Amino acid sequence: MPVKLYSSKVLSNRPVGPGVFLLKTIYEGAAAPGQFFMLRAWGTAEAPLLSRPISVHDCADGILCFLYEVRGVGTAKLAALRPGDKLSLTGPCGNGFPVSAVKGRVALVAGGIGLAPLLYTAKCLKNCTADLYCGFRDEPYALDPFAGLVRTIEVATDTGRFGHKGFVTDLLDAAAYDCVITCGPEVMMEKTAKSAMRAGVPVYVSKEAKMACGIGACLGCSFETPMGRKSVCKDGPVFSGSEVYAL
Ligand code: FES
Numbered sequence: 001m002p003v004k005l006y007s008s009k010v011l012s013n014r015p016v017g018p019g020v021f022l023l024k025t026i027y028e029g030a031a032a033p034g035q036f037f038m039l040r041a042w043g044t045a046e047a048p049l050l051s052r053p054i055s056v057h058d059c060a061d062g063i064l065c066f067l068y069e070v071r072g073v074g075t076a077k078l079a080a081l082r083p084g085d086k087l088s089l090t091g092p093c094g095n096g097f098p099v100s101a102v103k104g105r106v107a108l109v110a111g112g113i114g115l116a117p118l119l120y121t122a123k124c125l126k127n128c129t130a131d132l133y134c135g136f137r138d139e140p141y142a143l144d145p146f147a148g149l150v151r152t153i154e155v156a157t158d159t160g161r162f163g164h165k166g167f168v169t170d171l172l173d174a175a176a177y178d179c180v181i182t183c184g185p186e187v188m189m190e191k192t193a194k195s196a197m198r199a200g201v202p203v204y205v206s207k208e209a210k211m212a213c214g215i216g217a218c219l220g221c222s223f224e225t226p227m228g229r230k231s232v233c234k235d236g237p238v239f240s241g242s243e244v245y246a247l
């Protein structure tokens with residue numbers, strides 16, 4: 001689908017975890033799992049200057065959902081949105097996870113708000129058995145919608161109050177899967193991707209970056225890879241492990 005600017009309206013926007021919100025907004029178009037939109041709920045002359053890139057959490061029946069964490073001025077303004085408020089959406093941007101090519105046993109591995117794109121991804125996987133591994137600081141959130149979409153949900157927390165105390169990567173045996181899909185903090189994704197690459201298992205990572213244009217025009221999100229410089233917004237945000245990591 002071509003990238004377009006949409007004037008949307010907020011349906012709901014509620015907290016679902018510590019500093020984490022679920023935003024539902026009107027959108028009649030399509031999107032692929034792993035793609036993102038640039039969100040803006042403030043005027044062009046108002047701070048912050050840049051729109052906020054947020055990945056698609058779900059997309060169905062004319063409703064687009066975003067799961068996002070409040071991290072600064074832009075996301076705080078998003079968190080203040082009420083039903084009926086106007087919201088500009090630019091997208092869908094970037095590529096997505098290659099869900100139609102994935103078969104067999106799939107590990108979905110999330111760190112914190114990296115969970116966001118994995119719900120729609122789990123919904124779009126066909127002929128697959130998926131397990132979800134997710135790491136949180138403390139109390140888990142936004143896991144209920146995965147019921148019925150994944151076979152098991154394994155949780156790791158920093159505090160140990162829920163699930164395994166430690167890293168989510170401690171729980172994953174990548175060799176037990178036909179494909180690994182991951183999103184979250186860079187260190188976690190690199191560890192996950194390298195364990196899959198060592199086991200010869202295809203792995204896809206969804207990178208995060210500060211973005212200005214979101215369409216590959218400003219080079220603001222470019223980074224060095226073993227295959228030269230790539231932009232997160234246009235070449236990604238989804239990359240195969242070997243595109244971005246060398247063993
Ligand atoms: Fe402009 Fe990626 S944000 S090139």
